[in-house]
Amino acid sequence: MAHVSIIDIARLAQVSPSTVSRALQNHPRISPERRAEIVALAEQLGYRPSQVARSLVTGQTHTLGVVASDVTDPFVAEVLKGVEAAARRADYGLLMAMSNRDPAQEIEAAAVLLDHQVDGLIVISSRAPERYRHLPRTRAHAVGGAVPVVLLNHDFSEAGVYSVRMDNAGAASAAVTLLSQLGHRHIAFIAGPGGGQSSHARMTGYLQGLALNHLTPLPELILQGAGMLEDGWEALAALQAMQPRPTAVLCYNDLAAMGLLAAAAKAGVGVPDALSVVGFDNIPLSAYTVPALTTVEQPKAALGQAAVRTCLRALAGEPAPPVVMSGQIILRASTGPCRLPSAVG
């Protein structure tokens, strides 16, 4: 009994395999009693249709591919959770691969998933969006067009490439405005990984925010980073050495902010008294730091769900316009009024 097939059922029910096939997929043209009989028999025999065989003939695997930069990043994990939930609700399987933040690995992973004939591809935080243009993604069967690719957290208009992201610039700008309203004049920025759209957009938003609040952007107040704990940790020394000395910092993400918080605590730099810190993402842990982190909430699960929805829509041939969600500032204890007289005007 190496797996019961549609033929076994047909034999037992004394009908043809096609009848069984039809009965099992609620085909309209079949008599109710036959269907009932067959369905019951299938159930009783523990029949499970072979997705593989089905895929071969239909040209669809009912599977979505996800390539994530790094599940270990809480933001990515939350998004992935949203993707998984949505995919499952739609009865889609999820083939997962990790890019480890490396463009080459990302494309390689995407190619592998495509080889497994995923019906659609979702890429979380792409670093090589332009390469999807030339990635061969024709489908075996000429079911529809090419395999749709949804870029989560990236912009890229191209046929068959869809986009779901947050308004990073707007949110970063709002964060700067918050700090400005608290009286901060020298606001530093710890940037994110080069190549990422969110990184670029947050930087842009930071600059827009400064402009909006009539603050002069100073290149020396911008630090490089990669969105990791270590970045924030190492940033403290640099921040303290800056002229003018910043009284507030906007971080690329919560991870960097948490690293900074830890360094500040160790160095005895009071937060928020001596330094206000703002993160980005609102990962669960950000509510449990000391002091609790002021941050920008991203609708992480919703982003994941939207990506799946967009993908399925594209698959159905429906229009799937870019999705842009907006963030929201979560005010907690790591920000406060500027206590230091600013060195400059």
Add this chain to the structure above:
Amino acid sequence: MAHVSIIDIARLAQVSPSTVSRALQNHPRISPERRAEIVALAEQLGYRPSQVARSLVTGQTHTLGVVASDVTDPFVAEVLKGVEAAARRADYGLLMAMSNRDPAQEIEAAAVLLDHQVDGLIVISSRAPERYRHLPRTRAHAVGGAVPVVLLNHDFSEAGVYSVRMDNAGAASAAVTLLSQLGHRHIAFIAGPGGGQSSHARMTGYLQGLALNHLTPLPELILQGAGMLEDGWEALAALQAMQPRPTAVLCYNDLAAMGLLAAAAKAGVGVPDALSVVGFDNIPLSAYTVPALTTVEQPKAALGQAAVRTCLRALAGEPAPPVVMSGQIILRASTGPCRLPSAVG
């Protein structure tokens, strides 16, 4: 040109499809020049073999299924990362599903993965191990035996069910010994989710540790929890109300410990002076709390890799004995000598 197939190549190369197939899979019986010619042609045409068709005939999908309790848990994410890396190295795809810590969802997810004909199944932190016994996991082709199931973080001896885990009891016991050596006599324990093996084992280890150090186990020093931030946060009040008042706490995991740390900071309870805290898992963030968390390192990525290795071994028909790895205490700043005179003897 909806996907170039082996037949297209055959036509162009003026050979039979079988020859092409052989050329492409390094079959011994084929002339070198033919192979070279065909391989070149395939390359040039951008041929990608259909995994689906291949699977249908070979009965193997070259895909592993993983069901994880919750990617959002940093421990799980790290393990998953290890699994992914190992699977990729072995050229296996990864079909992922989440159980959300729910036995019913776990089994349902496993069944879905099995329907997609994964070659093996890895379950991270199972809550329903006994149900794998009756899960139908015969393979379509009678390639080998049943689909192997690897339980990561769970014990369960059953044919076709393998196990990879950490020595939770030993590590928990060692943590208690550490605290005892620091002079603590009243050590509380915040337990993990019921149903999990790791939870049970850590509790056991906690009790063993007490016995080993001649400390009396007091039921009132044990708090329930589920391995979440909130558990630690809410535990503080309970800890302070305890008689005798504990001077140290061992937590089921780092998440609970971090919640506790946050609560202690808010309540003005000094750590480690008034309360020593030990976590479990050594998630990356645990090094960046204030104070930095003393914890038990788990070889997370190694556990994931071992699970894949075990799975592939089982697949190859080789023996795959249970794997038990040991933890190691990471001493940081959240633990210190007992400063309070103990109320009891």
Add this chain to the structure above:
DNA sequence: TTGTAGGCGTTATCAG
């Protein structure tokens, strides 16, 4: 309403 036949893209078993 039901059965028959062909095919999805590959691999594998035979002959040549």
Add this chain to the structure above:
DNA sequence: CTGATAACGCCTACAA
């Protein structure tokens, strides 16, 4: 070494 031929399990015209 190479070429027919038959599966693999299922779906789907087309025919009855």
